[in-house]
Amino acid sequence: MQQGSGGLVEMLLSAEDFYDLLTTIQYLDVIQSHSSDAVEELVALSEELEQTRDSLDVQMTQAEQERQAAADALATAQAARASLQAQLEAQAAAEEAERQAALEAAEQDAGQSFETESGNQAEVQVPESPDPGTVDPGDDRDAFVAEWGARIDAYLAGSPLAGQGTTFAEAAWEYGCDPRFSPAIAMVESSLGRNCFLPHNAWGWGSSSWDSWEEAIWDHVRGLATIYGGQLTYAGAQMYCPPNADHWYTSVLANMERI
CATH class of the missing domain: 1.10.530 (Lysozyme)
Structure with missing residues (x-):
């Protein structure tokens, strides 16, 4: 809690005796100390949150890179499989054509x-x-x-x-x-x-x-x-x-x- 300078003077002057004045000063010190601790804690928390956010940003970037790499690998594998399938089909078709030619040749010979x-x-x-x-x-x-x-x-x-x-x-x-x-x-x-x-x-x-x-x-x-x-x-x-x-x-x- 913060007080204006006028408010502090009034609090000090309103003390009925020295003991009351001392108590008021101690009270103000406690408030000031707690306020400083709260501010420091808030600053530390803010810094921690900033670090956490930076860490999450890095992790998200890495995750996106890994996702893209996985997608690229999948696309490459699918293309390779399609190419291999096409080659196998072409090979099978060529072999079947040769086999049919052999059967026709056997008929003639x-x-x-x-x-x-x-x-x-x-x-x-x-x-x-x-x-x-x-x-x-x-x-x-x-x-x-x-x-x-x-x-x-x-x-x-x-x-x-x-x-x-x-x-x-x-x-x-x-x-x-x-x-x-x-x-x-x-x-x-x-x-x-x-x-x-x-x-x-x-x-x-x-x-x-x-x-x-x-x-x-x-x-x-x-x-x-x-x-x-x-x-x-x-x-x-x-x-x-x-x-x-x-x-x-x-x-x-x-x-x-x-x-």
Whole structure:
């Protein structure tokens, strides 16, 4: 509380005695002290509020910068995804066009021969369906092996690979490979093991040789799963038999249909 100079003089002169005067002076000192403390506290609070406001301004600026950076990153990721999707679609379209061309070429060249990856001669075969489809393995291993082992055994009958249907089926289940894939390649590359260019290598599989059909089948099916995704594709045919991918693809597909 503040008093004018006249008011202070009146308060002092109104004292009845020295004791009353001293009390009045002490009272005024207390008021002055409290007023000074209040002013100092107010100044300190004002400074604290100013610092808090400055800190909040900095935090808001940082938050806005981070928000903008996140928005930029999201836009970049979306653009990259769209670009990748476009590339994949273009690649798939190009592969499909090549696959269709291979099927048309097989129609024209049916019955002729071509050189396989193993160096043997194989007949160009035309599949009934243009798509190999997929085999649903289900979740019952024993049922899968029993069904496909029997079907593959029927396909292998009378060949050096006869009786290996269960081996093919077990390996296909283990590695997630189409169970028809490896046997069909064996037919195209070596007439089911009749014309192996290396011991037990019925697939033109690099320079590999094995001591048994079981060992060879497991290795080949594992390789098909690892390198070719376990499925017949035209892109895979281009990798497996580059010189004659068209005829190799259609001939393997035609044999897969027979299993």
